[in-house]
Amino acid sequence: MDDLFAPSDVSWTPVSPKLAAVRRVNAAIIFGVLAIVALIALGMSLGWxxxxxxLLVVAGGFxxxxxxxxxxxxxxxxxxxxxxxxxxHGIMFRQLVVVPYGRMQFVDVAAGPLERAFxxxxxxxxxxxxxTDAKIPGLHPDEASRLRDRLSALGQAQAWGL
Structure with a gap:
């Protein structure tokens, strides 16, 4: 079953561990707001x-x-x-997306403020x-730029054959 999601004839490149840090900061912000709301709303209405x-339930969720x-x-x-x-990507619900270069219409590179900070x-x-759209989060900006340029060039070269 593993061959279905990870063909052995390719060399896989992992994404940066900084992706986890960005997502954990996002989660900390969301769960922090939930913790404040839970503490105040439940504390004032039902007792402290x-x-x-x-607050403990929210901390467990975090x-x-x-x-x-x-x-x-x-x-x-x-x-x-x-x-x-x-x-x-995926642990429980695994997904493998195969995008032929000739089918690509355009390639975007995006980075929000938190991603840029990391x-x-x-x-x-x-x-x-x-x-068949795909995204690859957590790339170093130089790798993202290289990949964008390479994929755009390959997409344009192979689209001529269609």
Missing amino acids: TYGVLG AWAWVLIGRNQRSWKYAEREDELLVS GIATVELHTATPA
């Missing part, structure tokens, strides 16, 4: 004991998210073949069919 219990984020980051990888790009970017591949 329930507010503290709500701890669980911390673990899942790390596992998810380690599952992201990509490989460049002669005619296609492979992107694989020095990573996301490469997004767009095709005519949304089902």
Whole structure:
């Protein structure tokens, strides 16, 4: 079954561990706001004991998210073949997206403020069919730029044959 999601004839490139750090900061912000809301809302309406219990539940959710984020980051990888790009990710729900270079319409590179602060970017591949669109988060900006240029050139070269 592993051969289905990770062909052995390619050399896989993992994404940066900084992706987990960015997602953990996002989770900390979200769970921090939830913790404040739970403490105040439950504390004022039901009593401070329930507010503290709500805070503990939110803290448990953050701890669980911390673990899942790390596992998810380690599952992201990509490989460049002669005619296609492979992107694989997921632990429980695994996914392998194969994008033929000739089907690519355009390639985006995106980085939000938090991603820029951590020095990573996301490469997004767009095709005519949304089902074969793919993204590779957590790339070093130099690698994202190289991949964008390479994929654009290969896509344009192979599109002429269609």
